[in-house]
Amino acid sequence: MHTRQADGTIVARPTEITTVTGASPGYRLTGTGGNRETTVDAIVGAVTRKITSTPQRPSQLAVSMPNVESGGTLAVHLPRAGQNGAADVATAMTRLGPRPEGTPHAREIEFFVPGAPPLRYVRQPDGSYTQAP
Secondary structure: OEEEOOOOOEEEOOEEEEEOOOOOOOOOOOOOOOOOOOOHHHHHHHHHHHHOOOOOOOOHHHOOOOOOOOOEEEEEEOOOOOOOHHHHHHHHHHHHOOOOOOOOOEEEEEEEOOOOOOEEEEEOOOOOEEEOO
């Protein structure tokens, strides 16, 4: 994805997108997905699976590409977040805590909750994430 920086320059960075649906894992016919509200545990699990990189299973944000900066943004869609969706995201990010090992490539995590502006968290030098304004 190409992103315009505050100084007006444009940089290319990887972006990984995932959706937490509440459905069971595996393929299902259209319309047979889950209808459960998204839980804090589901949010933590989705983020962990996408940002953790190992030699056996590298994160898509850690894959090197020509002319693209390393590291990027994880976008997490939460279409079934309940009325406390923003609070659930905050709790999940607190549970995730600092993640210095195996995740330096996840520079930002953005959450999309129905009826709310995007919730953006930015990685700090100690591996923790803080919510951006």
